[in-house]
Amino acid sequence: MTPAGRRIAAAAEELFYERGITPVGVDLIAEHSGVTKRTLYNQFGSKDQLVATYLAIRDQRWRSYVSAAVEARDDPVEAVTAPFDALRTWSESNTRGCAFVNALAELPDPAHPAHRVATEQKLWLSRLFEELATEAGCPHPATLATRLLVLHEGALATQPLPLDTLEPSAELARALVRAEPSPRR
Amino acid sequence: MTPAGRRIAAAAEELFYERGITPVGVDLIAEHSGVTKRTLYNQFGSKDQLVATYLAIRDQRWRSYVSAAVEARDDPVEAVTAPFDALRTWSESNTRGCAFVNALAELPDPAHPAHRVATEQKLWLSRLFEELATEAGCPHPATLATRLLVLHEGALATQPLPLDTLEPSAELARALVRAEPSPRR
DNA sequence: AGTGATGTTCACCGATCAGTATACGTACGA
DNA sequence: TCGTACGTATACTGATCGGTGAACATCACT
Incomplete structure (x- = not known):
């Protein structure tokens, strides 16, 4: 470029x-x-192409940010909920919520490249949760991953409210991970 | 009118x-x-006034829909998670997600009436969860309400994904309610 | 010396935007 | 019967939209 x-x-x-x-x-x-x-x-x-580039750049930056937070954890159990810690600091300087959710809200056409980028971003996070849960020895990584993804997106979506939802969400996420028996510990 | x-x-x-x-x-x-x-x-x-009216009408319809689902439950414990049942049928005919979240994505100006309507809608649901939790005899209704709200918004936000998140979210919500001791039962 | 990529300047296109002006019809209630 | 509210029809404003055409400058590389 x-x-x-x-x-x-x-x-x-x-x-x-x-x-x-x-x-x-x-x-x-x-x-x-x-x-x-x-x-x-x-x-x-075209403007559409510029929009697609914008979302791709954002996606790349966010993935790097989350990955760094995950790799900073030594304990594999703590690593599972590391994306929630990343979300806290990330949303301090990104107060307008999720760029991809916002983009989908504005661009109803499913053929728009924004839809592909947004979907892949969420699926990437879902897969990350599942991988981390597996490495931590959780017996039902797929179920746990879905729950963590919902909590993550819910915490993100409720950011503009005058409620503190991020910390309670992270706390519940940690509880869910701890509740599952971890054979490797 | x-x-x-x-x-x-x-x-x-x-x-x-x-x-x-x-x-x-x-x-x-x-x-x-x-x-x-x-x-x-x-x-x-003006168009802005029409937008405000649109959101107010949607808000009213949605609250009626959720209220009806809550009142249809006899068991106060089942009533707590009734909004999740309402969400399932509601989102079948409302496939473009939450109208208020979408509106906030398009209208960054906090002074726009859309912000007030959207915030009040989410707070209304939060208060509803807390009231229902109290009536069901949950010992920590505020904490539970925040968790249920996050799960609700998370399930809503992940609707466009090729994942089934609604039922797992509702299931986790029911588990959270059941986990809290209910003295009145 | 030549060539292609990068970038600038300026003018332009048809379409659409939110919002207004003026004039006319029609129904109902005092 | 007269005024008022509701609604139609058509034409218009100035601004902005995404996108293009054509000519010219700069720089690096061969």
């Missing part, structure tokens, strides 16, 4: 996330990245 | 929910309701 392309992507990421996709026009993105609209179209071809 | 006003509101509800708020113009709503744009503005004054 060229220098101008990177500036465009950075501006698009911030504007799309903070203000939503539909209400943000390509002119605004070009202006914020100090670039002509012509350059934007030379680099990305 | 006049007959024309009702037709406009009905068309707005369907279009806003199915296609999103921003991409649906007032011309389209007027056309779908068989009404002139002039009539639309005579009745609602």
Whole structure:
């Protein structure tokens, strides 16, 4: 990606996330990245393609963030709920909720690339939970993974409320992991 | 509300929910309701006001739906998780997720009436869970209510995924209620 | 010296946006 | 019978939308 392309992507990421996709026009993105609209179209071809790139970048950054939190844990049991710890610090600087859920809300067309990216992101987290649960020796990793995914998404979705849901969700998640017998311990 | 006003509101509800708020113009709503744009503005004054009305109507319908499901339960313990049963049938004909979460994704401005409606809807459900938990004799209704709310929103948010999360969420919710000692039983 | 990629400037396209103006019809209640 | 509310019809405003055309500048690499 060229220098101008990177500036465009950075501006698009911030504007799309903070203000939503539909209400943000390509002119605004070009202006914020100090670039002509012509350059934007030379680099990305269309707004839809720029949206897809925006989501892909976000997905990559988020996965790296979660993976780092998981690998920082030595205890395999603690590693299972590490994504909840990552969610706490992540959402401190991402107060507009999940970019993918928001994108799906704005783009009803299932053929839009946003749907593929969003679905794969959630499935990635689900698989991660299942793998971690298996490594921790939990007897029913698939069931546990589904429960943890629901708790994770629920905590994320209730962030804008004047309730503290993140810590209770993480606490319940840890309880669920501990409740399952861990033969390897 | 006049007959024309009702037709406009009905068309707005369907279009806003199915296609999103921003991409649906007032011309389209007027056309779908068989009404002139002039009539639309005579009745609602502005698009923002129409959006607020749309969300208020949806909120009212949803609360009635959940309340009916709760009141249909004789056992107070089963009543606690009745909103999860309501969610199952509700989401069968509402496949685009939560209208309020979607609206927040499109309307970042916290001053928009959509934010107030959405927040109050979630808090209403939270209070409902707490009241039902209290009536069922649960010793920690506030804690349980937060957990049930997170599970509910999580199940709702993961609906578009090719995973069955609704039934596992409801099952876990019932387990949480049963786990708490119920002195009244 | 030549060539292709990157980027700029500026003007432009048709379509759509939210919202308004004016004038006319129709039904109902005082 | 007269006024008022409800609704229609058509035309219009200025702004913004996503996207394009054409000409020109800069730089690196061969």
